[in-house]
Amino acid sequence: MRFFIKQIQALKRAARLILYRSVERDVVARFHKLYYHGRQRGLSWGDTYWLGTQVLKCPLDLWLYQELIQDYRPDLVIETGTYMGGSAKFIASIFDLVGHGEIVSIDINPREGRPDHDRITYVTGSSVDPDIVELVREMAKGKPKVMVILDSNHEKSHVDAEIAVFKDLIQPGGYLVVEDTHLNGNPIRDEFGPGPMEAVEEFLRSTNEFETDPAGTKFFMTFNPHGLLKRIG
Template identity: 35%
Template sequence: MNISDAAKEFLTASIAPKYSYNFSWLGRPIIQYPQDIVAMQQLIWAVQPDLIIETGIAHGGSLIFSASMLELNAACGGNPDASVLGIDIDIRAHNRVAIEAHPLYRRISMIEGSSIDPAIIAQVHKAAEGKKSVLVCLDSNHTHDHVLAELEAYAGLTTVSSYCVVFDTMIEDLPAGMYPDRPWDKGANPKTAVHQWLKSHPEFVIDKDIDEKLLISVAPDGYLKRIS
């Protein structure tokens, strides 16, 4: 068995025991695989975003992670006012309290509502006005239609040479029926949405180099680089 096949076996075996729930970032559960966390650190350093837009907040670990990376960028000469904006249809009260109490909250803002609601989309576009470098992360509802709508709503905010990262594309690579309690499955998920959307958006390409380096990732074909 080669390393690529072994990685696929591990990823499949890791779903049922909820392996991604083992990790936190600066005190908040992040619900990501370590490989993707490292990949995002590399992208945030390379892109030096003024704004990171994230759909899906959950416990807030990803917001705290992004804020901490922006803090490090600023300490190394980057934008001292860089920020992260999170959108979620339901920000649980205890999660909001914990996020707002975090020392890095000064770099964070949150919007509660559906990420595909036109009013919410308008607020996010307003927040992105005038930003020279924007990075987008889509990690909320993983159905094909929802992710496709998010791509249409937010990918265009991605600045040239930056990324729109679509998480949980790995659902397409797993056996059918792995998520019996969810409305997504093989054949209708973030990866199918990405592939459909890319057909009419040549200004983005899949960064296969990232996939080949990570091997274990929830976002294969999901690291989309804007090239024009």
């Protein structure tokens, strides 16, 4: 009898946990949609600045970058998609605080008014243009700790091409961040079509060298679910 009571209690606990997880997922997805669409009202990620420069990110994701930089201490961050330079400036500021690192930020569109910083190099051109890739590879030479952040064109074919050209610059222990995996219904913009999430899924099916780092979702909401990839081999 005592055995059956214990079994029933264990089943109840398991059911409560399943219910809790599903409520949790729902709350996170609803807040994610509220936050994402807040930009249309001039709020949230459309009105976010790092030391005066606009940055198109969720602050929780920026905080995660701060922790990764503190722990991993990259020599070089390669960022695709500069926009106003806010994310490059954020990373350069953290590099200043830890006393190490530089960032190269690539954008197809030049823009006036991007912040000047000794640790930032801006490169104008497509992130998958062979000449640009060669230039960036030269900059990565002799730098064992490279971290890559993909935040340019979010169509799957482009993200696939970016992963293909930059992945081998990352050493075991290093990071590849595929941003905006939340597109195409994960949970926002159902209509987007194949994007970063689908590129990540296909990439992870093709390799044993990278895996999703669960730290990427530790703040519950991230614009990059399953997009923080760590090189393990």
